[in-house]
Amino acid sequence: MSSYQLSHLKQLEAEAIYILRETAAQFENPALLFSGGKDSIVMAHLAYKAFHPARLPFPLVHVDTGHNFNETMEFRDYYVDKIGARLVVGSVQESIDKGDVQEETGLDASRNALQTTTLLNTIEEHGYDACLGGGRRDEEKARAKERFFSHRDDFGQWDPKNQRPELWNLFNGRKRQGETFRVFPLSNWTEMDIWQYIRAEKIELPSLYFAAERECLERNGVILAISEFVQPREGETVEKKSIRFRTMGDATITGAIESVATDYDAIVDEVAAARQTERGNRTDDKRSETSMEDRKKEGYF
Numbered sequence: 231m232s233s234y235q236l237s238h239l240k241q242l243e244a245e246a247i248y249i250l251r252e253t254a255a256q257f258e259n260p261a262l263l264f265s266g267g268k269d270s271i272v273m274a275h276l277a278y279k280a281f282h283p284a285r286l287p288f289p290l291v292h293v294d295t296g297h298n299f300n301e302t303m304e305f306r307d308y309y310v311d312k313i314g315a316r317l318v319v320g321s322v323q324e325s326i327d328k329g330d331v332q333e334e335t336g337l338d339a340s341r342n343a344l345q346t347t348t349l350l351n352t353i354e355e356h357g358y359d360a361c362l363g364g365g366r367r368d369e370e371k372a373r374a375k376e377r378f379f380s381h382r383d384d385f386g387q388w389d390p391k392n393q394r395p396e397l398w399n400l401f402n403g404r405k406r407q408g409e410t411f412r413v414f415p416l417s418n419w420t421e422m423d424i425w426q427y428i429r430a431e432k433i434e435l436p437s438l439y440f441a442a443e444r445e446c447l448e449r450n451g452v453i454l455a456i457s458e459f460v461q462p463r464e465g466e467t468v469e470k471k472s473i474r475f476r477t478m479g480d481a482t483i484t485g486a487i488e489s490v491a492t493d494y495d496a497i498v499d500e501v502a503a504a505r506q507t508e509r510g511n512r513t514d515d516k517r518s519e520t521s522m523e524d525r526k527k528e529g530y531f
Contacts, residue, residue, distance in 0.1 A: 238423075239423065239426060242423055246419075247279065249401070249413065250273075250276060250280045250362070251280055252401055253360055253362060253413050257359045258359055259288075259356070259358050261360070261362070262288055262362040263293070263361050263362060263364070264310075265293075265302075266292070266305055266306040266309075266436060266478060269365070269416060269424060271309065272424055272433065273416060274309070275431065276415065285314060286315050289316040290310055290315045290316070290317050290318070291317075291320065291361065292320070293320045293322065293349050293352065294323075295344070299438055301436045301438050302478055304436075305434075305436040318356060322344050322345060324348075325347055325348045330348075330351065331344045338450075340480065341480060342479070342483055359410050360412070361410070361412050362414075363413070364414075365417070366416050367418070368419075368421065369507065375393075376412075377393050378396055380412040380413070380414065381393065381394060381409065381411055382411060383409055422501050425494065425501055429494035429498060436478065438474065439474060439478075440474055440497075441492050442472065442473075443470050443471070443472055445470055446470075447466045447467060447468050453473060453486045453487065453488070454481075454486070455481070457481050460482060473488055474486060474497075
C-alpha cells in the first residue's frame, strides 16, 4: 500500500476517533449501533482504539430482525466478547409479540421496516441520547444529506431540511428534553476506504464477505442465499455459485454478488472495478426511489 493511501486512511481514522471522543464527551448516555456488518465492525474497531485501554464508554446495540444470517450472529457474539464490550439487543420479534408492529404478509414480506419501531423503543427504554451509526455518504443518496451529528426530534424523526451547520469540525450536540442524535463517524469514508482500512488493520469479518460456493437462487434480479428464511418458490431454481456479500442485513432482502474474491486484496480490486453501489442488491431499497429517506424520516438508522 502506498504512503499516500496510508496517510489518507490515517486522516480518516483520526477524524472518526475525534468524533467518537466528542460523542462520549458531549452526551450522557450514547450507544454504538452494531449490525455485525463491515462498517459497524470498523466503527467498533475505531472506538476500541479511541478509548483503549479503558473499556468502551457505551454499549453495542443490535436490532435483531430474527432473520439474520447465522454467520453474522455468531460473529457478533464472538466480536463483542473479544473487545470486552457490553451488548444490548432490541428484538423485532418482541415488538411483533407485544403488538407494537404488525408483520408484513405476502410473497416479498420483510421485517426491515419494522426495525424502526424496535430501534426507537430500545433507545427510549435505555435512555440513549446519541446513537453512533456506521452510515457513509457514498452508500445512498439519502445518507449523503446527513450531518456528522444528525439531530432527531422527540419522536425520533429526522428532518433533512432542518439540519445544523457543521463548520471547522465544531459539532453541536445541544438538545431539548426527549430529543436525540444519530452520529456518523464514517461519513467521509467510501466503500474503498473501508476495505483498504480493513486490510491495513487486519480486521476480522464474518465469512459471508468472502467468496465461497454457496447454494442460492435469483429472485427479482437479486441473488439470495438459501437459508431457513429463503427457500425456493415454484419455478425458482437452486444453484451453487461462488458468491459473497458486499453488505450485511436481513437474510430475506440482502443480495449477494457473483465473485471469486477470497481475500482482502481481491476484494479491494473488485470494489475498484464495481459499477454498482453496495446497496444495489438490497431489495428493501428497491421498493421506491425514496425508501431509505422515508425510513430515516421515521426514525430509522
